[in-house]
Amino acid sequence: MKKAMVYIQSGGPTAVINSSLYGAIIEARKHPDLIGDIYGSIHGIEGLLNDDLIDLNKEEEKTIKLLKQTPGAALGSTRYKLPKDFHSEEHMRILNTLKKHNIGYVFINGGNDSMDTAYKISLLCEEKKYDCKVIGVPKTVDNDLALTDHSLGFGSAAKHIINTVQSIIIDARSYRKSKIMVVEAMGRNCGWLAASVALLPDHLKPDLLYLPEQDFSTEQFLKDVDRIYKEKGNVVAIVSEGLVFERDLSKAFVDSFNHVELSGVASELASLIREELGYPTRNIELSLPQRANPILISKVDQEEAIACGKIAVQYALQGLSGIMVCIRRLSSDPYHVDYFPGDVGEIANAVKAIPESMISNDEKLMDKSFIEYCLPLVLGHVDIEYLDGVYQAAVLKKVRVK
């Protein structure tokens, strides 16, 4: 029986978030006997809450194709968090929207929090005996989703970071004595993105790397910076946004998910160097461009993002629900993966940190096993379409569903 599908984007966007949407649309169109309308939910789960859906079949072909090189969430994202109790009034409103539009397939593209949402909607549908398949598509530059080998968006963000940090290092080393650079990468709980700098060639690796997975000693940090600066005249240190050290969090901004806004680690460490050692510093937050730059999309990441969108649709049509498309690595060299359905309940709110075995404190920065893991994910070049010097981005017409 023909049902409608709805696609939801949630949480922080990545460079390939819209590639998964592209994949899902392409696959859904192959099954017109099973999937009728293809809807997008505006601003994540808010679209289902407020019955604010768009008809993706009304978009132009050119726009759909451009999704593959468009950052940000084309459907709009949200950080809105549903109440914990899935019998809440909000959940009932979601169920009503699903019923109203005869939606039989819900796809949620997001990270840990979004998989929690997917989990609850699937429980709700089951309990209310409303036949609707709920499938998660993994997305987070942080790469901290459980079960899956890696998360979509991580490879492209890592590629942005290694290229950007290499430029910072080359620029800094142009001077006999330069400012001490403290560079901050994203990663609320895990250091995957910061650690990706270990992929740089040995002669262009940063001097220091700090991950949330390791204890941080302010004293040792200052000693190391001092020693290297005296020796070489410049220091480039990479720190992860989620690095834990003694700091005053009382004034930090807290978002609606009760996440403390952690940006500012680099700035604090740079101040510390200035105050304690008296050296000139520059703190560089890689900030939004690391997750939003489509110029350096990794081909592997983009292809897998499209594949996961497609497979999500296939899983739904196979009758699976309450699962997320997971990636299983079969081999790193040559790189080869397949996909499997992972239980969203196991993924929701879980966090996958870098295993200790991948961490090393020598001048290679990380263990060989980390390099083997990470390298295939940043490989391959994607040709980007430009107009007047700037990449072209999809802008959806967003024709509302009545």
Added chain:
Amino acid sequence: MKKAMVYIQSGGPTAVINSSLYGAIIEARKHPDLIGDIYGSIHGIEGLLNDDLIDLNKEEEKTIKLLKQTPGAALGSTRYKLPKDFHSEEHMRILNTLKKHNIGYVFINGGNDSMDTAYKISLLCEEKKYDCKVIGVPKTVDNDLALTDHSLGFGSAAKHIINTVQSIIIDARSYRKSKIMVVEAMGRNCGWLAASVALLPDHLKPDLLYLPEQDFSTEQFLKDVDRIYKEKGNVVAIVSEGLVFERDLSKAFVDSFNHVELSGVASELASLIREELGYPTRNIELSLPQRANPILISKVDQEEAIACGKIAVQYALQGLSGIMVCIRRLSSDPYHVDYFPGDVGEIANAVKAIPESMISNDEKLMDKSFIEYCLPLVLGHVDIEYLDGVYQAAVLKKVRVK
């Protein structure tokens, strides 16, 4: 009579600084009857001061070719400033190095300060009747050099900025309500780089733009931010590093050129918004990547950088001295330029701000004449060589000259 040449890189590097070096080497090799040794001065003028030169003919062909996609100053740069009096002991040491190695051609690739150095060395050689031609090659992402239509490095930096800012805007607008983004572009005295965001398509332009060429009212700024945030739920404002407004400079870092370190404008304005309006903010300094990212080198910029390196050698062989290679625009559409020698004395320490006629305060952000001026400089794509996901960079062997 055969003489040696020496090439000097000075000041802040750009994405195409080494393209000019490449051009000069290629051209010099075409005149083996006139130019013997091809030397590089290590860390700018310090190389001549300390007799620290390298033999560029000892570098591998692959390395020379990679210079075109290598940021940073491959020869090393400096911010060392010579004494004002060109009869100083330092100037005499420079003269001695020139004489020792029979150097007849000096090329200085830099900005305003470097052209001052070029000016003084040319005066010194003239006065001491030492036959040596001194030629400047224009370089600064700030685009504030006098006489020349534009400066090498500006186009590529502008291209980096417009692509990066577009990503920030698309990411921010994914949310119904996002943090207010305050993005800082380089430009110590002039707003050329910040203004380049006017090249973005109308539907992806930032909301606000602040240039050092215009008066800044904190009150009006807060009013505008408040109005737009209430209207749209997000604001992206671009500010130039050199923006003048009431701020506490007493704690600012001052470099050896007596330049006050101005970075931090975005951070201060973001704090102001938080304190006065209570909105969440994120300040993004585009920082070193804007001048060092080779991935988005503009083809026009790279070709002109190579051309200026070549023409500098040709001018020297024609017997010119005390001049900088300047670019003259013949037409913007189709884009067409030629080159002419400009007096370094007129360029040294002069600053070319954005003319008032190019500035506009409507939603287009800048006048049509600015777009016509700026657009051709960011055009054209350069294919970059990658290895393991990261661009390949030239590393010179730096064989010292005895």
